[in-house]
Amino acid sequence: MLGAIIGDIVGSRFERNNIKSKEFELFTEECSVTDDSIMTLAVAKTIMEVEEKELKQVDGSSDEYFSYIEKCAVKNMQELGRKYPYCGFSSTFYKWIISDDPQPYNSYGNGAAMKVSPVGFYVSDENEIKRLTKSIIGVSHNHEEGIKGAEATVTAIFMARKGCSKEGIRKRINEEYYTLDFKIDDIRDDYAFDATCQGSVPQAITAFLESGSFEDAIRTAVSLGGDSDTIAAIAGSIAEAYYGIPEELKAKAISYLDDYLLGIYDEWCRMIPY
Numbered sequence: 001m002l003g004a005i006i007g008d009i010v011g012s013r014f015e016r017n018n019i020k021s022k023e024f025e026l027f028t029e030e031c032s033v034t035d036d037s038i039m040t041l042a043v044a045k046t047i048m049e050v051e052e053k054e055l056k057q058v059d060g061s062s063d064e065y066f067s068y069i070e071k072c073a074v075k076n077m078q079e080l081g082r083k084y085p086y087c088g089f090s091s092t093f094y095k096w097i098i099s100d101d102p103q104p105y106n107s108y109g110n111g112a113a114m115k116v117s118p119v120g121f122y123v124s125d126e127n128e129i130k131r132l133t134k135s136i137i138g139v140s141h142n143h144e145e146g147i148k149g150a151e152a153t154v155t156a157i158f159m160a161r162k163g164c165s166k167e168g169i170r171k172r173i174n175e176e177y178y179t180l181d182f183k184i185d186d187i188r189d190d191y192a193f194d195a196t197c198q199g200s201v202p203q204a205i206t207a208f209l210e211s212g213s214f215e216d217a218i219r220t221a222v223s224l225g226g227d228s229d230t231i232a233a234i235a236g237s238i239a240e241a242y243y244g245i246p247e248e249l250k251a252k253a254i255s256y257l258d259d260y261l262l263g264i265y266d267e268w269c270r271m272i273p274y
Contacts, residue, residue, distance in 0.1 A: 001040050001268065003214070003240025004117040006253045007232030008036035011222045015088075018225035020188055026218070027252050033261065034088040035081075036233040039115035041261055042076040043136055044268045047122050049076070051271060066135045073136045074102055083260070088229075090195070096140050104138060108145035110200045112137045114230045116150040117237035120157025121272055129154050149197025152177035153234055156205055160241035166209050169238075178202040184210055184220055193226045200227055204234035211235075214243040 013030040049072045081089065081097035089097065093111060096102050119133055130151060137150040152173055159169045174180055178198070184207055194200050203224055211217035217239035221232040257265060 001044055001117045001121060001237065001240075002245055002250060002253060002265070003236035003238070004040050004114065004233040005033070005037045005236075005257075005265075006240075006245065006249060007218050007221060007234070007236030008034055008040075008114070008229045009253055009256050010218050011229035011232035014222055014225075014228040015230075018228060020223060020225055022216075022219040022223045024219075024222070026215070026249070027256075031256065032087075033256050034229055035084075035093075035111070036088075036114040036230055037257075037261070038080050038084050038087050039077060039111065040117060040233070041264045042080040043073070043115050044118040045076045045080070045264050046072040046136060047118050048267060048271055066131060069132070069135045070139050073139050077140070078102065093140065102140070104140055104142035106143045107141040108143040108149070108197050109141060109195050110149060110197050110227060110230050110234070111195075112141035112146035113149040113153045113197055113201050113204075114233045116153055117157060117233075117240075118268070120154040120237065120241065121161065123154070123158060126155075126158060129158060145197050148177060149201040152201055152205065153237065156208070156238045157241045160238055166242075169205075170209055173202075173205055178205070180206050180209070182206065184224055188224055191224050191226055195227050195230070200231050201234060204231045205238065207231065207235040208238040208242070211239060214239045214245050215249065217243075 009031045010026050012032050012034050050069055078097050116133060116137055119136060123129055123132060133151045133154050134147050137147060156169050156173060170180055180202055204221055207221035207224060208217045211220050217235050218232050221235035222228050224231060
């Protein structure tokens with residue numbers, strides 16, 4: 001999931017001040033961890049808590065199992081959201097975070113896809129993708145377009161992990177999720193802020209597909225403009241699965257995490273082999 005965090009940090013200073021170029025310094029003092037990283041870590045914490053519970057005696061396809069996942073997802077998103085209230089949440093999602101009775105609110109915002117990368121690195125079988133994604137994301141973003149954006153992201157990550165070619169990933173996304181019939185260079189000049197899944201997930205996936213390296217995927221995603229940190233987080237999560245992450249970029253990104261967030265990240269690394 002560090003790919004998503006790197007994309008978020010690098011893109012953070014350009015979210016409201018877009019740069020339509022791939023030529024920029026990756027990390028500066030103006031960069032920061034935003035809601036994309038906070039919620040990504042909340043999803044990771046959810047997965048780890050489910051693992052720690054050792055619910056192996058419960059059938060992994062049972063309603064009881066997925067009900068437990070949903071409860072953990074709500075708890076962790078609210079706990080981390082309340083701990084970092086000024087990290088850039090939308091007003092609607094923040095109301096959900098502080099609610100005493102949080103309910104899904106039919107959202108198709110790209111917040112569904114930006115935080116879901118831990119699922120892509122966790123699942124061991126493609127059959128797990130749909131229900132696990134929906135169980136975690138659907139506690140808030142339950143609109144079919146929100147679920148679709150998150151599921152497309154997880155599918156791309158899973159396929160990249162398994163060594164699928166970019167052509168194979170593109171074909172799958174085209175057939176089941178979005179029509180990727182454009183190039184970033186062709187849409188960059190006119191592309192504007194769009195916080196929906198359908199208006200940013202295809203663009204993020206395409207940024208990855210056109211990239212030549214992990215860093216190039218981040219630069220391409222940021223250069224598109226719009227919701228820069230979220231697009232780069234989604235592209236970065238897939239690029240991590242496909243390319244891996246250079247050690248110097250890992251070290252720099254981790255330096256932006258405080259001790260609490262770093263603790264979650266370190267625990268995740270111990271559970272998920274890289």
